[in-house]
Amino acid sequence: MVHPNIKFLRAVGMMIGAIIGVGVFGLPYAFAQSGVALGLLELLVLGGFLLVLQMMLGEVSVQTPGKHRLVSLMEIHVGRPWKWVALAAMGLGIWGAMLAYMVVGGEFLFLLLSPIFGGGQVLYSFAVGLIASAMIYGGLRFASRIEVIVVVALLFLFLFLILASVPHIDVSHYLTLDVSQAFVPYGVIIFSMAGVGIVPELKDVLGRKHKQELGRVLMTGMSIIMTLYILFALAVVGVTGPETSQTAFEGLIAILGSTFGTVATLLGALTILSIYMVLGVELLNTFKFDFSMGHKASWALVCFVPLFLFAIGLREFIGIIGFVGGVFGGMLSILIALSYWNMRRGPICKKHHCINFPAPLTWAIIVLFASGMVLQVVRVM
DSSP: OOOOOHHHHHHHHHHHHHHOSGGGGGHHHHHHHHOHHHHHHHHHHHHHHHHHHHHHHHHHHHHSSSOOOHHHHHHHHTOHHHHHHHHHHHHHHHHHHHHHHHHHHHHHHHHHHHHHHOOOHHHHHHHHHHHHHHHHTTHHHHHHHTHHHHHHHHHHHHHHHHHHHGGGOOGGGGSOOOGGGTTHHHHHHHHHTOOGGGHHHHHHHHGGGHHHHHHHHHHHHHHHHHHHHHHHHHHHHHHHGGGOOTTSHHHHHHHHOHHHHHHHHHHHHHHHHHHHHHHHHHHHHHHHHHSOOOHHHHHHHHHHHHHHHHHTTOOOHHHHHHHIIIIIIHHHHHHHHHHHHHHHHSHHHHHSOOOOOOHHHHHHHHHHHHHHHHHHHHHHO
């Protein structure tokens, strides 16, 4: 009898759970703006580059002695000052993601509860932030208990949306093209595939076989994620076409009916609350352990920033995730590529065999993400 490779499956599941999130809800809108063909091309190209970056970080993690996470690996291979840049990019990226979860979570709760309780969407977004903040206070122990449930619920939600949409697809919605909107999917795609920091965790999950299995885990996980993203985007755009909303749901509910809306928004709201909590706990622990802050002070800082940003008017979902993905995701991507490049030329790879990604590929990645950062900043100015 052949026994399954439990550690391999667990690592793939952990990778999927770390990457799939609210960003995927923005893909259909981005694809509808640029045209499905152009959106798919960008998804495949950027997905390929992000897979290479994951492989680079995996190689850096495997070849560096000891147990290190993303920030400390940046410090070792790029230099101590860049540790703070990595921390800033991670912190700002998580706050931006939490803000995006407030926006889309508020929409879900509004669609679900406003027919009963009334009130505006802004009120429900604040409710998401406040409820999740209370959950964050429970810390890692509470978050870890619901991680598996969250991943299963999220995957079920996507499959439910895809299958419910298939009978209503209009193929003509796939034929539009608007080159002037070609940059819209860029930041959204990077945001939706964020989670590269999970790679060192996967190494620990795989144990002794991490050198042989890590690359296969990354390719398997990314293949599953990209397939799911493509099917989801095609399903939603196929149904709603140019009327696709920023979070995908409004147009679908109008066509697929109230029962669909109730199930989808309930699952979506619960999943968003849970992932918001997990992100908050990750940042809370960073402040506690890397900056020696107390639990209450860390919790207050983590929870206050997204609530404040939402209060001052940062509420456009696509704008938020596009900026967070393009700027902060791009910054971390550049640091990972530089870490690999420095390690590849250093004593570690002279002593041990390292995966040899060509120098032009490494620098192409750096130029791509640096250009994306500049364009994203210019776009919002």
